[in-house]
Amino acid sequence: MKRDYFLVLVIVVGLSAAAMVTRWNDGQERDLKPQFAEEPLYLNGPAMKRLTLAFNGVAADWFWLRSLQYVGRKIVSYEDAHEGNFNLANLSSLDLRLLPSLLRMTTALDPQFLEPYYYGAFILPDLDPNEAIALLNHGIANNPDKWRLYQHLGYIYWQRGDHQKASEVYAAGARISGAPPWMLAMSARMKAEGGAGAAAREMYIHLSEASDDPTVKEMVGKQLLRLDSIEERERISRVLSDYAASRGRCASSWKEISVALRAAGLRVSAAGAPLDPKNVPYRLIKNGCDVDLDEHSEVPHR
Amino acid sequence: MSRQSADLIAAPDLADKVNPATTGVASRRVAAIARNAFREAVRDRVLYNLVVFVLLLIAGAIFLGEISAGQEAKIIVDLGLSAILLFGVFIAIFVGVGLVYKEIERRTLYAILSKPIGRGQFLLGKYLGLCLTLLVNVAIMGVGLSLALIYVKRGWDPLAARIWPAIFLIYVELAILTGVAMMFSAFSSPALSALLTFFVFVIGHFSADLKALSASMGSAPTRWVFAGLYYLLPNLANYNAISPAAHGQTPDGSALLAAAVYGLIYICVLLAATALVFSRRNLK
Numbered sequence: 349m350k351r352d353y354f355l356v357l358v359i360v361v362g363l364s365a366a367a368m369v370t371r372w373n374d375g376q377e378r379d380l381k382p383q384f385a386e387e388p389l390y391l392n393g394p395a396m397k398r399l400t401l402a403f404n405g406v407a408a409d410w411f412w413l414r415s416l417q418y419v420g421r422k423i424v425s426y427e428d429a430h431e432g433n434f435n436l437a438n439l440s441s442l443d444l445r446l447l448p449s450l451l452r453m454t455t456a457l458d459p460q461f462l463e464p465y466y467y468g469a470f471i472l473p474d475l476d477p478n479e480a481i482a483l484l485n486h487g488i489a490n491n492p493d494k495w496r497l498y499q500h501l502g503y504i505y506w507q508r509g510d511h512q513k514a515s516e517v518y519a520a521g522a523r524i525s526g527a528p529p530w531m532l533a534m535s536a537r538m539k540a541e542g543g544a545g546a547a548a549r550e551m552y553i554h555l556s557e558a559s560d561d562p563t564v565k566e567m568v569g570k571q572l573l574r575l576d577s578i579e580e581r582e583r584i585s586r587v588l589s590d591y592a593a594s595r596g597r598c599a600s601s602w603k604e605i606s607v608a609l610r611a612a613g614l615r616v617s618a619a620g621a622p623l624d625p626k627n628v629p630y631r632l633i634k635n636g637c638d639v640d641l642d643e644h645s646e647v648p649h650r
Numbered sequence: 651m652s653r654q655s656a657d658l659i660a661a662p663d664l665a666d667k668v669n670p671a672t673t674g675v676a677s678r679r680v681a682a683i684a685r686n687a688f689r690e691a692v693r694d695r696v697l698y699n700l701v702v703f704v705l706l707l708i709a710g711a712i713f714l715g716e717i718s719a720g721q722e723a724k725i726i727v728d729l730g731l732s733a734i735l736l737f738g739v740f741i742a743i744f745v746g747v748g749l750v751y752k753e754i755e756r757r758t759l760y761a762i763l764s765k766p767i768g769r770g771q772f773l774l775g776k777y778l779g780l781c782l783t784l785l786v787n788v789a790i791m792g793v794g795l796s797l798a799l800i801y802v803k804r805g806w807d808p809l810a811a812r813i814w815p816a817i818f819l820i821y822v823e824l825a826i827l828t829g830v831a832m833m834f835s836a837f838s839s840p841a842l843s844a845l846l847t848f849f850v851f852v853i854g855h856f857s858a859d860l861k862a863l864s865a866s867m868g869s870a871p872t873r874w875v876f877a878g879l880y881y882l883l884p885n886l887a888n889y890n891a892i893s894p895a896a897h898g899q900t901p902d903g904s905a906l907l908a909a910a911v912y913g914l915i916y917i918c919v920l921l922a923a924t925a926l927v928f929s930r931r932n933l934k
Contacts, residue, residue, distance in 0.1 A: 402886070402889075405893040405896050406729055408728070408893070416717065463720070
């Protein structure tokens, strides 16, 4: 019995001593953790997939949780340092240098795991748009039937100003079974924003003909009005530029250029202002050097 | 096997009906050995791993929802199926390598083989007993995993049913691995058998790389070596359906059938090889 008490005492004292040593050790600030936290991953995705044998799914989940924790910790430490003022629009201030490789690893281990692609599409463009594009292209290669991946990729190209590529991606996504009609509309819109108005118009008309949905037809009608307006504004801008070039100043009112506007084939109001497709006069902006839709116009601005 | 099981096999009701020409009697002998191998595994507390599994699932179901950004079902399936495979591999290896060795060590094998029981029947019974243990283990874990998914979803989740083809594939993989462990244990020590079986498990999951290596090699003999390894070693990559199952994807019927047929053939080969080695082993 005495021996048992002694052994229990050894266990209790031993565990207490171990806890005390751990506490003391934790208190020694050696600044190693921050270094390790940003340590790049030594293995690439395919090598890790081989090494995890049949456990690649669990390993992917581990890297996914690690990605979430990594961003979460960065946000918490940013808020600690800046009195809780973190704005999601300012992700680049977080220094998330490890995130691309964590997401690459997650998706290499489980290419059908869609959440990391969506997460990367949301966060990576602020850090490194090329990484975001590479991640989504990897996702599309492994999940060619998921239209949302195309949507995210098209959006990134759009934000970069690459309207042609964005239009191609949206169009490719629109061809997938189950993709919503607005994917094709987005493709057309990208074409329009990229200066390919005729192609965009054709796509909108095709979309309207292929759909029985009245909301789609209404949306197409509005977008066609917008395309008409874009073309009109381009012509008006040319007239304004010519006027400015010949007079050395911009027009102070529509009246000064109403003859030229009519000559350019534009419809003009009694006051000499060009009319938009909904018969609302356009307005002069930038001291008469440019043109824009009136704020009360029913033609969509975007 | 204990002395008690040896006595059971040699029990008068069984011994009196011994007729080597009758398949039914042989089947009863094999079944008796299998039953006892199962009882022995239960007595050895092999099924205690189920407690760990249940704790793992409960912890996963409760905590993962908080940190996985809505992916708890996927993570629970990954975690659950991986645990089924991992625990199963441990049981297949560590119990499998001791099946024959323990009987020799305790000298109970002599009592059994002195009765009208062939060495092949003894091996087959032992193998089926461990397979039964694994079946119970895997089935209970599978039910636990399905219940965990239903708990997480707060209602019926189709994943709870879709994981079962993957569980079936895991079971066939474990049955193959048990055969490998038994084969090694027929001619080597338990420690070495466990190590070799673990290597086969690892290499079995590298089969795609063996095939790729064989295709990329310059010289014909090297190509043949790798191609030979690819075809001779068990192709365990065929049984890895954990990740697709976590996404609700199930292998089609032909893939399941092919995997089952391949497993059955491979198990027959392993048992034949084990019987061949064991029949030549000098037990004196």
